[in-house]
Amino acid sequence: MTGINRFAEVERLLREKGVRFTGQRVVIVKRAVAYLHFTAEELVKDVRNADSTIARGTVYRTLALLLEAGVVEKHDFRYGPPNYEVTFGKSHHDHLMCIQCGEIIEFQEPRVEELQDEVVKRFGYQLLSHTHKLYGLCRVCQKKSPQKMAAQSRAKRPHLHVEEIVV
Amino acid sequence: MTGINRFAEVERLLREKGVRFTGQRVVIVKRAVAYLHFTAEELVKDVRNADSTIARGTVYRTLALLLEAGVVEKHDFRYGPPNYEVTFGKSHHDHLMCIQCGEIIEFQEPRVEELQDEVVKRFGYQLLSHTHKLYGLCRVCQKKSPQKMAAQSRAKRPHLHVEEIVV
């Protein structure tokens, strides 16, 4: 699904919910759907870069709205602040992250889901949701020397994963 | 493993690392190993309850030390602040959490671990660690009425899971 189509569908979904589609929300949602994964502050920066009059609080409030509407999901990867992902229109998947370069890969493994069901049954639970995150080194980062890796791990957060920017 | 034994072993491990074993650290480690799962602020409160002269910063610094030494692990459950667990001397396990009462169950499922290995191989990754968290309702909370659940979910954090308090 492209960023443009996704925006249109999210807009429709929100309007159906009776949410007002303000100018600020147009900008915020458009920027959000352009990313695969982003943090709240990254979105704030990006949005304010597009329109500096939009307040930080508005971005956070819109993010909460999208979360509530099931358009985005919040992920706590082990490194750095929480990550958001536009999951609307995407099928379920879990994540594999390179702890060096920050690359995030989405994977599906139905056999794990089956085993989960078995586990919760074992304890009499009713399963509502789950997270399954694998951390490791991607092909490229495995080849880096330990020194280089130490230097890089001291550096700031991994790069973003942008699909396309549509504003 | 009892809290007492665990404390002794953690002390030995830290001394081997050349870390100074101050009076504050004795208190902090003893309180920490008495818990199954705890948040940083819960530990602060508990520690300062035992000795009100110990500063908040010292607790956080000791927690970082224990994390570094591999004595505790940090878990980001989806609800509330990060959770710490003393995993030293315990075999690997993942977690199942009741989102109503906060009960945390540790489970092991080797077949999932096997599938993980398969997944990372698929993408050419080297697996370093993982988290697998299941969220749902425990037997007790499944029986509660939706109204009751709504009321409870508005309330504060789940209760703690204390094994024993040894100070």
Place this chain on the structure above:
DNA sequence: TTCGCTGCAAAGCTTTTGCAGTGGT
């Protein structure tokens, strides 16, 4: 016209840190 939404700015919550002094080894 209504009232949901926004900007602003302050506060809240958790965690980190600089510094001068203390205490383990």
Place this chain on the structure above:
DNA sequence: ACCACTGCAAAAGCTTTGCAGCGAA
């Protein structure tokens, strides 16, 4: 006697919120 560690308190980082005014429907 060293210097790692501590208390204190301020700051930092992220997120939320109260309020008065604005603007989408």
